[in-house]
Structures are given as C-alpha cells and as structure tokens.
Amino acid sequence: MKKILGLDLGTNSIGWALVNEAENENEKSSIIMLGVRVNPLTVDEQKNFEKGKSITTNADRTMKRGKRRNLQRYKLRRENLIEILKENGFITDEPILSENGNYTTFETYRLRAKAVTEEITLEQFARVLLMINKKRGYKSNRKAKGAEEEGVLIDGMEVAKLLYEKDLTPGQYCLQLMEQGKKQLPEFYRSDLQEEFNRIWAKQQEFYSEILTDKLKENLREKSEKATWTICKEPFNIVGIPRTTKGEELKKENFAWRTKALSEKLDLESLAVVLQKINGQINNSSGYLGAISDRSKELYFNKQTVGQYQMAVLAQNPNASLKNMVFYRQDYLDEFNIIWEKQAEFHKKELTEELKKEIRDVIIFYQRRLKSQKGLIGFCEFESRQIEVEIDGKKKIKTVGSRVIPRSSPLFQEFKIWQTLNNLEVSGKGRKSKKKKEHSLSLFTNQEDPLLIYGKRELYQEEKELLATELSIKEKLTKSDILKLLFDNPQELDLNFKEVQGNLTQAKLFAAYRDIIEQTGHILDLKKSASEILENVEQIFSGLGYNTDIIRFNSDTDNLDNDPMYKLWHLLYSFEGDNSKTGNENLINKITNLYGFEKEYAAILANITFQDDYGSLSAKAIRKIFPYLKEGNKYDISCEYAGYRHSASSLTKEELENMIYKDRLEILPKNSLRNPVVEKILNQMVHVVNAIIADPQLGKPDEIRIELARELKKNAKERQELTKSIEESTRMHKQYREILSKPPFNLTYISRNDIIRYKLYEELKDNGYHTLYSNTYISPTTLFSGDFDVEHIIPQSRLFDDSFSNKTLELRSINIEKGNATACDFVKEKYGETNNENSMENYLNRIEKLYKTGVLSRAKYNKLKMQEKDIPSGFIERDIRNTQYIAKYAKTMLSDLVKVVVSTTGAITDRLREDWQLIDVMKELNWEKYKNLGLTTEFTNEEGYRIRQINDWTKRNDHRHHAMDALTVAFTKRQFIQYLNNLNARRTDKNQSISNTEEEEYDNFAITTEDMLLNTRDVLGIEKNYLYRDHRNKLRFYPPIPLNDFRAEAKYHLENTLISIKAKNKVTTQNINFTKRKRGVNKKTQQTPRGQLHLETVYGSQKQYVVKEESVNAKFDAEKIATVSKPAYREALLRRLQEFDNDPKKAFTGKNSLTKNPIWLNKLQTAQVPEKVKTISFETAYTIRKEISPDLKLDKVIDLGIRRILENRLKEFRNDAKKAFSNLDENPIRPNKEK
Structure with a gap:
C-alpha cells in the first residue's frame, strides 16, 4: 500500500487529499482524509496576479510612507533652520513667521520678490528662507522610471538666446542650419514652438479668417501630429496630396513652408502640414519635465527669480495654483544666492559667507x-x-x-x-x-540530415x-x-x-550610434546584416576619431572590467546623476573624454537608460x-x-536512492521571492503539508501528486492574454445566450454545449453555413436537432484534445462514417482528390478561405489539414513540462520531502473526474440547500429525460470542489498521463504485441519526453490494464475503488470536510519598540495596532427631511403610515389597516383599493383620502467641509440659506465663479450684510 498526497494548488486555495493506493490485487485503495485551505488574497492581489500585472501589495503603503518621510525631513530641515536663525539673532521665540491678520495672504511672496532688489529686515529674511526651505525644486535622477510619460528635460538655453536675439522661430533656425549642410537639429523649448504656432496662425488668419477661428485653434492646442491632421481635414477640406520629396529634402521643405507661413499666404494643404509638424514638436517636448525646462527658460529671459515669477502670477490671478508649478533645484539655488548677496549689502555683519554656506549647503539644499x-x-x-x-x-x-x-x-x-x-x-x-x-551555408546537402529523416x-x-x-x-x-x-x-x-x-543593451547603443552617425551627415541602415552594420559603424567612427573598441563586446576576455564596451555599459548603467539641471553634465563630459565624442553626441549616449532588472545567476x-x-x-x-548541479532532476538514480529527505518543509523567509502572491501560495502549501505530516493519524506521504492552476503555470504576459481572452469570451457568451433564447432558436435552457455548437455554426457563416466535409447546409432549425454532431477533427481516440480548435459541425451520418480518421484523410478517401464538389481540392480551398479571412484559428486550420501520420505525440507532456517559476519552485520544495513528485494537468483531472462520475457530486451535496432557497429548476429535455438544475450554478460557490479535484489528482497514476499523451500510438502494429506495463520506480520529476513517448505495444498494454469500455463502448479509466463505493466514499468525505481559512487583518502584532534615552536605547516588547482605523477622508452625517408623494398600496403598513404628513389622512389609513388585522395587502389593494373602496373622512362623505399622499421621512446625508473657491459646486451645499447667499453672489458677478469667489479677504461674503 502506498500513501499518496494529492494537491490542487490554486492562486488563493489549496485542495488536498491523502489516500491509500493499492499496489497489488490483495490490497484495496481507500480515502484517508480530504481538506481545503483557503488563502484569501485581496481583490487587487488576485486580479493583478491573474491579469499578469505587477504585484503591488504594499505599493499604497510605500507611497504614503514616502510622503511621511519627506514631510518629516522637511520639518527637520525647518527645525534646524529656525535654530540657526535664532543663534544668529535673526529671530526670537516671539515673532509669528507666517501670514497673520487681514490683508496678509501673499505677504511672504511679496517679501521674497522684494528681497531680490530691496532691503528687508532680518526677521522678514528669515520668513523668506523658511519659504525657500519648503520647496527646493526638481533635482534630476536619470535612473528614475517613467521618463517616457513625463517628457524630457531640455537644456537648450543657448539656442533660446539665439532665437531671442535674432528674432527667429524654431522653423527659421532649422532651415538655416539645413541650408548650411548641418543635419543635427537642436531641441526647442515648448514656449518657443508655441510662439511660432501663434505667429503663423495670426498671419494665415489674415487670409483664411472664416476657417482659422479661435475655436479651431483651441481644439488644436497640444494635439499630436496625427490628431492635428484629423482635426484640420474637414474645415480645410483637404485629402492629403502625396509628397514628391523624401528624406532630408522633405524635412527641408517642411521648414521652408514654416518660414514662408510667417510672411506669405500658404495653400491649406501646406498649412495643415506646417501646423501638424509644429504640434508634433510641441507634443514631444510636453509633459512634466518639459514644463520645468520651459519655466526655467522664462526665468532667464524675464530676468526673474522663482519668487518674482510666482508673485507676478499671483498678481495677475490670485486664484492661480502654485502647488504644481515646479522649477529646477538650480533655479532655487540661484535665487538663494541672489537674495543673500543683495541682503548682505544691508546686513554685512550678520550675513557672513560662512553662515551662507551652512544654511545653503548643510541645511536647505543638502541631499544625501x-x-x-x-x-x-x-x-x-x-x-x-x-x-x-x-x-x-x-x-x-x-x-x-x-x-x-x-x-x-x-x-x-x-x-x-x-x-x-x-x-x-x-x-x-x-x-x-x-x-x-551569397552568404548562405551549405545546408541539406547530407542525405542523413535529421531534418530529412525525422x-x-x-x-x-x-x-x-x-x-x-x-x-x-x-x-x-x-x-x-x-x-x-x-x-x-x-x-x-x-x-x-x-x-x-x-542583445537589448547593444540594440539601444546601436540605435544611439545611428542617431550620431546621421547627425554627422552619414547614413546607417540598421536593417542590414549585423556584419555590415558593424563594419559601417567602425569605418565611420574611425573617420570621425571616435573610439571604435566600444562597438564589439568580447565575452572571452580574462579581465571583463577593462573591456571598452563593458566599461561604457557600466558607466551608463551605474551613473545616478549630478547637480546640473539635466543631471547628465558630468556623464557627458566623461563620455567625451573617454571615447572622443563631441558633447552634443555624448548627450545622445547619456540619455540611454537600461532595463532595471536582474538575472538568476x-x-x-x-x-x-x-x-x-x-x-x-x-x-x-x-x-x-x-x-554545477542544474536541478534535482539531474540527480542519478543512485544519488536519489541515497538522498536523505526532510521530515518537514521550511517556511520561505519573508520577501525571499520577488512576487508576494507566489510567496503566500507556497507558504500555505508548506503549512498544509507540514500539518498533514505532523498529524499522527495521517503521516508523511510516500509520493506527492500535484496539479497547478493554469494561472500558476503561465508567465505574466500569458496570464494577461488569458484574462483578456476569458473576459472577451464571457462577454460574447452573454450575447450568444440572448440570441439563442430568441427566434429562430427559442431555447429555454442554454447549456455550455449549446453555446459551443452555436459558435461552431457562426464559424461556418462565410461558407454559407455549409459543413466543411460534406458541404451540407445547416439551417437554424436543424442546428440543435439530432441531425448534426459536434465532430472532433482529430478523433479523441488519436489525440487527447477536446479544445474548440479540434471541433467542427458535421452531419451525424458523416461523423459515424468518419470514425477514427482525421478530417483530411476522410475527405480524401471518400470524395477523392479532384473533379468533385466535395473533393480534397475544394475542401482545402474552403478551409484556406476561412483561414485567410481570420474565421479559423491557425491551430484549427492545421488540424483540418493534418493527416494521420502527422498527429503529434507529447500533447500532454508539453503541458506538464511547465517551466514557470512557481511550478518549478513548488516541485523543487516538495522533492526535498519525498522521492517522487508527479505533475498532472487540469485536462487530465477533468477526464478522470468524468470517467469516475464525480462531476455532479458537488451539485448533489448542495441540492437540498439550494432547493430550500427556491434556487432550483426541474424540467424535461428534448430527449424526454427529467433534468434537475441549480440556477446559475458554479462549483466555485463551494470551496470543497478543491478537495474533490485533489482527490482525483491523488489517484492519477503516471500510466494515465502516459496513455493520454500517446493516444495516437494505439493503432495496432503487426510486429508489436500487447505488453503488460507494470508499475516502475521513477526518478523525481520523472515525466520527461523520453518516458512520456511510448510505442503501440506499451500504450495498448496500459489500455488493457487500466481502461474498460462502458455501455456506450466508450473507453473509461478504472476507478481506484469500485465506482458506486468510490462515489459514496467521496461524498462522505466531502460532506465531512471542514474548510480552513487563513486569518487575515490582524488587529495587533507583537513588536519590539525602541526609544532613545540619554545613555543608550530602551527596548520594549508590546502589542502594536495594525492597519487603518478608517479611510483617509472623514465625512460627517446628518438627517435630512425627504418629502415624497406616494400611492397608497400594499407597502403601507403601520410604520409607513406613520410617515404620512397630514394627521387626518394618517388616522384614517390606520383605522382601515386595523380593520383588516394590520394586513396592508388586504386593506389597500384589490377590492379595497382607494379607487374601489374610498376612505371617507366625514359622515357626509364629502372628503376622502386621495390615492396619493404626501410622506415625510428622514434620510442620512454624508457631508464634508469644502472651502469656498471657484471650483465649489453650489448644488452640493447642504444648508439652503448658505446656498442662496452663494447663488446671489454668483449672479452679482454675472456667473463668473473666479471673480465671485476670489480674494475673499478683501471682498468677504457676509451671511447677514446688516450685521
């Protein structure tokens, strides 16, 4: 008797089954125990893992922690700054260093701007320093991610100066450069490009005033090149005339048109191209970093500091937001130096050079x-x-x-x-x-070439x-x-x-080399062969005087660190940034000195960033x-x-025999794996296996059999594609159900097989709804009759493949006649090669047409063309031989525990579950519960059978289905897998007899290509020993226990299975807290609260009156009648209700409805309760305080009196919210003007 542990490993659950498996006829298999361990992942964790997204379990916490740290560091800088200012007599403990009192809203901004040119007091100077300390500007980090979304930093001040001094636009300047034979064109600030756009628009508006409207201009703002053309196409009435110029001449012509557009009328086709190209450049220079560069340029030309710029913005619009107005760190440094030098003229004694360095370099601008x-x-x-x-x-x-x-x-x-x-x-x-x-090798000249033979x-x-x-x-x-x-x-x-x-690294470098080469006036085509590219680059670099050793990498060198190409990579990879505006200046200088590139070309290399990830060795x-x-x-x-020992599977049989196995598995250390979800899953597996071993009634298994959920066997990209496919299928299946429930199909109960049949029917649409083999028409009325079958293209007796790509529709009679032949062989044999409507030639034409139109998938197309001799072996083996990280890790961990670990797949588990009649066990266990809730249906199907159905049933509603799958996995013998993997080898061979394949000793992870691929004798031997034919002559696997006993025992154990759910969201955890003291540190172990007490935004709540007019109906019980506003109506309704024993349905509906049996309010019957009465109830409203600003939504204001006052204020300013709700210090809103 062998003790087997079956594991069904999923993303958030583990099903397990411990069984005794008989090894000879004298023993009897049995179920020892079943169980399920649920590891509840958060919704984001599970969905992100299944969708192949990166797992960010603690991303939100990390972000919040980062913000807290930044705030704490700012406060520490402020604390140190205040301390040093006090020490030097700038301030005392008394003064308030912020705005205080009326008309002081922007006082510190005014002082900061004033300090550049005029004297301010030391106390005011302290306030200015504290403001600069709060925001220090953007410091570039070249290794930071997300640069693509944020734009690029531009360091083109020299070009901007030239444009300013010579009154040129970017287009004019580029035309001049190209006419001088220069190919390197500089980057421009967004503001310069926008100015060119505005100047061209203004000039051309003189000629096309009706077309070039302000609304069209606004629509074109910050649009991409493609979007600009789309927007202009209709108003300009253009179609896009093909250009005759190409390459450099085309670029030159574009700049010539841009220059011409400043002074002359352009045709609308040319104007559209001009606007398109300028907007394309603006779009490329836009983004967070581009805006920073642009502001820095404005400071230079306006001769302003950051403080002066911000004060000018506030003077123009007091409501302007300065929060996201970011500048370079260097701009703040420049401002600090200017203000300090100016104030030192008035406070020479206090503002010393030593103090300046300490405040600037040690406190405000220090960054480790x-x-x-x-x-x-x-x-x-x-x-x-x-x-x-x-x-x-x-x-x-x-x-x-x-x-x-x-x-x-x-x-x-x-x-x-x-x-x-x-x-x-x-x-x-x-x-x-x-x-x-010309350069090909001598291939296929040898008659013994394996490609020709095998x-x-x-x-x-x-x-x-x-x-x-x-x-x-x-x-x-x-x-x-x-x-x-x-x-x-x-x-x-x-x-x-x-x-x-x-080589992704070299690919990036050579893309940069191409840019450098093109800008020097040469041409490099990266589509050529590698040897030609290397030769061209070497020749050009040599002629330009650049170091050519960086082109090739020599991995065989003894001293890798001295290889020139390796040194260049390491320089670009490891450089973090410097204190320059772009953060690249030192790197550019280094590249220039080491490799001979000019600075503008070194900058191209300096902008390369590499993949920030690591290998496994x-x-x-x-x-x-x-x-x-x-x-x-x-x-x-x-x-x-x-x-090196590659893996445990590379151990010899002798080594495996002598190997000492562990008695229990070790928990994976926290953060030992890159993926926290994988770590949780594997650790739960460890807990389950260890608990089974530790239980004296269970004990250590002799062998472990494991099935991994398909999400665990796929990489991130495959999981992403799988999720996308499932979502699309779910959406389409919903549509199919609606179609099938309506004429001409009119199905009442729509099964999964009905949907598959309909999908196969739609697949034949482009073939006129004719079948592929016999070319028979299928009408909607006959689709679900018994005339047509869902047919397996490659018979299941030859290939264990029940996928959609192996199915089509065909006449039942043709399906029976086809038998075990492939589609291709059958058509060829029955209808012949040619001269027939259904001939092989026409058949191939039909499937070729459907494949080219995208109706047939490549997999189905190949199967429809496949002959018997081409049926592949190893179909299951490819699925089992999964190489994904979690699958390998799980098997490696389990191999330390037992000698044999066998993987199986979901497809095999499904087949065995069907053969052993375990499919409906979960429904049977849940039937009574759902029936009592009224969630079941019973009906007679078309064949006359009585069908019992649980509405919207899914086995996932009951965690015990994991245990049922684990039970099937536990009894999945290796021979079952081998048999299903080699179905095509069942065809009888005269030279082979049937062997009696017995159990063998297998190495760990033993399922390999060699022992998975069997010959006919072995496959038929497995069939003889492990399979039988049922009453329909279909081959079934023998159950491990006689069928009726097996189902009964499985149901018994499933009924008694308790679900173990991992505890989550601990309230407290034990922590060691450290506190400082004068002489050392205090250590104390105590309980620490975990998790949030509440969400970040706290809302208030209050009760509000809700007045409604409602019809008197069966809902009017005593509680509802109490909400009726009019006492007379309320009392009358209560009397009627009491007359009918407080049953509102009897009192107010049917013959007693108010239209048929009115409720009179007086004896003269002159007044009655109306059909609709007014009710008043309280409803909870949740509120939050908001400041009065132009963005305030007045309809959201709860207090009706305040709302009216705000609405009147808005009317005073002609519905201009910015004017109405700005500068409230000088023009306050008074609830009561008389007071």
Whole structure:
C-alpha cells in the first residue's frame, strides 16, 4: 500500500487529499482524509496576479510612507533652520513667521520678490528662507522610471538666446542650419514652438479668417501630429496630396513652408502640414519635465527669480495654483544666492559667507546620495551558500556568496542569446532546394540530415554562430527572419520559437550610434546584416576619431572590467546623476573624454537608460557556464560541465536512492521571492503539508501528486492574454445566450454545449453555413436537432484534445462514417482528390478561405489539414513540462520531502473526474440547500429525460470542489498521463504485441519526453490494464475503488470536510519598540495596532427631511403610515389597516383599493383620502467641509440659506465663479450684510 498526497494548488486555495493506493490485487485503495485551505488574497492581489500585472501589495503603503518621510525631513530641515536663525539673532521665540491678520495672504511672496532688489529686515529674511526651505525644486535622477510619460528635460538655453536675439522661430533656425549642410537639429523649448504656432496662425488668419477661428485653434492646442491632421481635414477640406520629396529634402521643405507661413499666404494643404509638424514638436517636448525646462527658460529671459515669477502670477490671478508649478533645484539655488548677496549689502555683519554656506549647503539644499540597495539583490543559485550566524543571541541562517547579474549586462545578454539558440529546432518535410545564397551555408546537402529523416532537427553550430552574430546588435529576430537567414525555402519550414530576443543593451547603443552617425551627415541602415552594420559603424567612427573598441563586446576576455564596451555599459548603467539641471553634465563630459565624442553626441549616449532588472545567476557562474554554451551544449549539460548541479532532476538514480529527505518543509523567509502572491501560495502549501505530516493519524506521504492552476503555470504576459481572452469570451457568451433564447432558436435552457455548437455554426457563416466535409447546409432549425454532431477533427481516440480548435459541425451520418480518421484523410478517401464538389481540392480551398479571412484559428486550420501520420505525440507532456517559476519552485520544495513528485494537468483531472462520475457530486451535496432557497429548476429535455438544475450554478460557490479535484489528482497514476499523451500510438502494429506495463520506480520529476513517448505495444498494454469500455463502448479509466463505493466514499468525505481559512487583518502584532534615552536605547516588547482605523477622508452625517408623494398600496403598513404628513389622512389609513388585522395587502389593494373602496373622512362623505399622499421621512446625508473657491459646486451645499447667499453672489458677478469667489479677504461674503 502506498500513501499518496494529492494537491490542487490554486492562486488563493489549496485542495488536498491523502489516500491509500493499492499496489497489488490483495490490497484495496481507500480515502484517508480530504481538506481545503483557503488563502484569501485581496481583490487587487488576485486580479493583478491573474491579469499578469505587477504585484503591488504594499505599493499604497510605500507611497504614503514616502510622503511621511519627506514631510518629516522637511520639518527637520525647518527645525534646524529656525535654530540657526535664532543663534544668529535673526529671530526670537516671539515673532509669528507666517501670514497673520487681514490683508496678509501673499505677504511672504511679496517679501521674497522684494528681497531680490530691496532691503528687508532680518526677521522678514528669515520668513523668506523658511519659504525657500519648503520647496527646493526638481533635482534630476536619470535612473528614475517613467521618463517616457513625463517628457524630457531640455537644456537648450543657448539656442533660446539665439532665437531671442535674432528674432527667429524654431522653423527659421532649422532651415538655416539645413541650408548650411548641418543635419543635427537642436531641441526647442515648448514656449518657443508655441510662439511660432501663434505667429503663423495670426498671419494665415489674415487670409483664411472664416476657417482659422479661435475655436479651431483651441481644439488644436497640444494635439499630436496625427490628431492635428484629423482635426484640420474637414474645415480645410483637404485629402492629403502625396509628397514628391523624401528624406532630408522633405524635412527641408517642411521648414521652408514654416518660414514662408510667417510672411506669405500658404495653400491649406501646406498649412495643415506646417501646423501638424509644429504640434508634433510641441507634443514631444510636453509633459512634466518639459514644463520645468520651459519655466526655467522664462526665468532667464524675464530676468526673474522663482519668487518674482510666482508673485507676478499671483498678481495677475490670485486664484492661480502654485502647488504644481515646479522649477529646477538650480533655479532655487540661484535665487538663494541672489537674495543673500543683495541682503548682505544691508546686513554685512550678520550675513557672513560662512553662515551662507551652512544654511545653503548643510541645511536647505543638502541631499544625501541614494543608499545602496545591493542587499536586496538576490544570490546566485550556484555561487552562494547558507551559513549559521548568531544575531542578538539567536542562531539564524544567512545566505552568502555572489549576487545575481544585471539583465542589461553585455555578458548576460550574450549568455541569454546562446541559451535560446541551443534550444532552437527547425522542422519541415521533404528535400530542400540546394540553391545557394551569397552568404548562405551549405545546408541539406547530407542525405542523413535529421531534418530529412525525422522531420526536425536542432540547429548546426555554424547556424547558431551566424544567428548569434545577428542577434548581438539587434533587439530580436522573428521566426520568419531566422528561417530566411538560414534556409533557401523558409516557407516550407517551421521553428519552435515565434521570436528570439537579441542583445537589448547593444540594440539601444546601436540605435544611439545611428542617431550620431546621421547627425554627422552619414547614413546607417540598421536593417542590414549585423556584419555590415558593424563594419559601417567602425569605418565611420574611425573617420570621425571616435573610439571604435566600444562597438564589439568580447565575452572571452580574462579581465571583463577593462573591456571598452563593458566599461561604457557600466558607466551608463551605474551613473545616478549630478547637480546640473539635466543631471547628465558630468556623464557627458566623461563620455567625451573617454571615447572622443563631441558633447552634443555624448548627450545622445547619456540619455540611454537600461532595463532595471536582474538575472538568476551571477557573473562568476555565467563565465564558467558560457564557454560550454558556445560549444552548442544545452543549459543543463553546460552546467554539468561547469561543475554545477542544474536541478534535482539531474540527480542519478543512485544519488536519489541515497538522498536523505526532510521530515518537514521550511517556511520561505519573508520577501525571499520577488512576487508576494507566489510567496503566500507556497507558504500555505508548506503549512498544509507540514500539518498533514505532523498529524499522527495521517503521516508523511510516500509520493506527492500535484496539479497547478493554469494561472500558476503561465508567465505574466500569458496570464494577461488569458484574462483578456476569458473576459472577451464571457462577454460574447452573454450575447450568444440572448440570441439563442430568441427566434429562430427559442431555447429555454442554454447549456455550455449549446453555446459551443452555436459558435461552431457562426464559424461556418462565410461558407454559407455549409459543413466543411460534406458541404451540407445547416439551417437554424436543424442546428440543435439530432441531425448534426459536434465532430472532433482529430478523433479523441488519436489525440487527447477536446479544445474548440479540434471541433467542427458535421452531419451525424458523416461523423459515424468518419470514425477514427482525421478530417483530411476522410475527405480524401471518400470524395477523392479532384473533379468533385466535395473533393480534397475544394475542401482545402474552403478551409484556406476561412483561414485567410481570420474565421479559423491557425491551430484549427492545421488540424483540418493534418493527416494521420502527422498527429503529434507529447500533447500532454508539453503541458506538464511547465517551466514557470512557481511550478518549478513548488516541485523543487516538495522533492526535498519525498522521492517522487508527479505533475498532472487540469485536462487530465477533468477526464478522470468524468470517467469516475464525480462531476455532479458537488451539485448533489448542495441540492437540498439550494432547493430550500427556491434556487432550483426541474424540467424535461428534448430527449424526454427529467433534468434537475441549480440556477446559475458554479462549483466555485463551494470551496470543497478543491478537495474533490485533489482527490482525483491523488489517484492519477503516471500510466494515465502516459496513455493520454500517446493516444495516437494505439493503432495496432503487426510486429508489436500487447505488453503488460507494470508499475516502475521513477526518478523525481520523472515525466520527461523520453518516458512520456511510448510505442503501440506499451500504450495498448496500459489500455488493457487500466481502461474498460462502458455501455456506450466508450473507453473509461478504472476507478481506484469500485465506482458506486468510490462515489459514496467521496461524498462522505466531502460532506465531512471542514474548510480552513487563513486569518487575515490582524488587529495587533507583537513588536519590539525602541526609544532613545540619554545613555543608550530602551527596548520594549508590546502589542502594536495594525492597519487603518478608517479611510483617509472623514465625512460627517446628518438627517435630512425627504418629502415624497406616494400611492397608497400594499407597502403601507403601520410604520409607513406613520410617515404620512397630514394627521387626518394618517388616522384614517390606520383605522382601515386595523380593520383588516394590520394586513396592508388586504386593506389597500384589490377590492379595497382607494379607487374601489374610498376612505371617507366625514359622515357626509364629502372628503376622502386621495390615492396619493404626501410622506415625510428622514434620510442620512454624508457631508464634508469644502472651502469656498471657484471650483465649489453650489448644488452640493447642504444648508439652503448658505446656498442662496452663494447663488446671489454668483449672479452679482454675472456667473463668473473666479471673480465671485476670489480674494475673499478683501471682498468677504457676509451671511447677514446688516450685521
């Protein structure tokens, strides 16, 4: 008897089943216990993980903590500044250093602006310094992310000066440069480009006054190049005439039109191009950083400081927001120096040079460099080890060794390329042409080429080296690119990779080299071959006097740090920024000195930023493995040659036999994995497995079988695509249900199979709703009859594939006749090759047409063309051999516990659940509960069977379904997986007899390509031992326990399964708090509150009257009648209600409704209760205080009296909110003017 643990691992739950599996006929399998552990993730955690988004569990907390730290640092600077000002007699404890009293709103701003040119007192000077200390300006960090969204910093003051002095526009200046033969064009400030736009608009408006309206101008503001053309197209009545000029001549013509537009009339086609190009430039220079650069330029030309600029803005509009008006840090420094020097003229004794340096450099503008975060970088799995250390008297495990390499490192980029190249396989059929290309290799000349014999092969070494050269400077090569590069007939071949990623680091550098080369008047085409590009760059750089050693990277050098290309990468990667406005000046100077580039070209290189991520190995390990990869060995073999153990699966049988397994799993240390969701899932798995082992009634299993949720086996991009696909399918299925419930289909109960059938029907729309094999028309009325079947293109007896891509609709008689043949073979045999409406030729034309129009997916198209001899093996093996991080990690952890760990898939679990009749068990367990709630339906279907249905049923409403899946997984033998993986091998071979495949001892992770692929004898042997045919002659897997007993035992255990839910949202946790004292630090262990007490915004609540006019109906019970406003009506209604035993339905509806049986208010019956009465009730309204400003929404003001006063104020100022609600100090709003 073998004890098996089955695990169903999901994103937020773990189902487990411990079973005894019989190993011979004398033993009987049994269920020991089932269970479910629910790990409730937050909504964001689960959705983001499933959608493939980055996990930001604590992003909000981190952001808030960052804000608190910034505030605390500002307060500390303020504290230090006030202290030093007091020490030097600027202020005392008494003065108020902020605005205080009437008419002082902008007093500090006025003092700050005044201090530039006039004397202010030391106390006022202190206030100015405190204001500068509060906002110190933007300091560039070149490694900061998000630059694409924020725009770019522009350092073009010299160009701006020239434009100003010579009264030129950017277009005029660029035309001059191009006429002088210069190709490098400078960047311009947004304000200069906007000024050119305005000048051209004003001039052209003289000729097109009716077209160039102010409204159109406003619509064009800050629009992209494409959007500008779209907006202009209709009013200009233009279609876009093709241009005859190209390249540099086209650019020159554009600038010539821009120059001409300043003084002459342009035709509307040309004017649209001019506006389009200027707006395109404005759009490129826009954004957060572009606006900062523009403000700095304004300060220079207006000869203003930051304070003077802000005061001018406030003088023009007192309501202007200064909060987001950001300037360079250098602009604030300049202002500080100007003000200090000016005030030093009046306060020479107090304002010394030493004090200036202390306040400026130590207090206000001091900013330490970023702390090194190397401690957060992971350790190399091959060049690290764990040691035991003692910290605070406790022994802890610490990892030491080499850290992992940056992904952008040239060494890692080449390593990654070769790792992929060694996994490439080319596949094809037949003999290929021997036609030679100029640089092609001699391929397919050998009659023993594996591609000719087996239909596929790995790449030869010379092919890999050719690809490695191409990929060394390119971002990627697609499958098509690779096949064209290597082979003469690429259209007849296929590759096992859609694309191969190249050297991203070199790709970025060469893109910069191209820009430099083009600006020097040369041409570089990056679409050419790598060898041509390298040769061209080397020649041009050599002629220009630049260092050509940076072009190529030599990974074989002994001293990597001295390689010129590596040094350039490291310089660009590690430079954090300097104190210049753009943060790049020192880097530009360094590049100029080291490599000979002019400053303007060095700036192009300095703007490169690399991927901020890390690989999984250290540079030390990579340098040991890399030589063997370059020889053409796969990664695992290269690791072995380098002396590393690639994985636990690479252990020999002898090593596995002698291996000492753990008695329990260790918890993963906090933050040991990059993904917090994965860490939570795996730690919950550890808790579950350890709890099972620790339970004396359960104990340690002999083998573990595991199924991973599909989200866990996919990478972020695949999860993103999966979620998108599911959302789209859900939306479409909802539409299909609505269609099927209406004529001509009129279905009452719409099952999942009905939706699949309808989707397959719509797939045939472009074929006139004719089937693909027999070309038979399917009418809407016959679609759901028994005349047509959902047919498997590749029979399930040959390929375990029940996906949509393996299904189509066909006549039932044709489906029966087709039997176990593939679609292609059947059509060819039944209808012949040609000369027939349903012939093979016409069949191929039909599917070709549907494929080209996008109706058929590529997968379905290939299956419709597939012959029996082309049916693939290893269908299941590809799904099991998942390589995603969590799958590998989970199996690696479990392999430390038991000798055998077997993976299975959801498809196999579904098949076995169906064969063992476990599908409806969850419905049966929940039937009574749903029936009592009135959520069930019973009906007779078209075949006359009585159907019981739970409305809107989903098994996910009951966590126990995870335990049921785990139970199926626990009884999933390796032979089941092998059989389903090799269905096509079942065809009988005369030379092979049926073998009796017995249980074998397998290595850990043992499912590999070799032991998954079986011959006919072995597959039929498994079929004989493990499968039987049911009453419909369908093959079923034997259940581990006789079927009726198995269902009964499964139901019993599921009924008694208790769901374990992980506790969340702890109120307090135990913490060690440290407090300072005169001599050292106090340590105290105490409970610390966790989490928010309430949300950030606190609302008030109050009761408000709600008056309604309501019809008297069955809702008028005693409580409702109490809200009737008129006492006479209220009393009369209560009397009527009491007459009918307080039953409002009897009292006020039917024959007793007020229209049929009125309620009279007097004996003369002259007055009665109306059909509608006025009710008054209280409703809770939530309120928040808002300041009176131009943005205030008056309809939201609760107090009706205050609302009227504000509305009257608005009318006084002709509904101009800015004027009405501005400058309230000088022009206050008085609730009672008389007072």
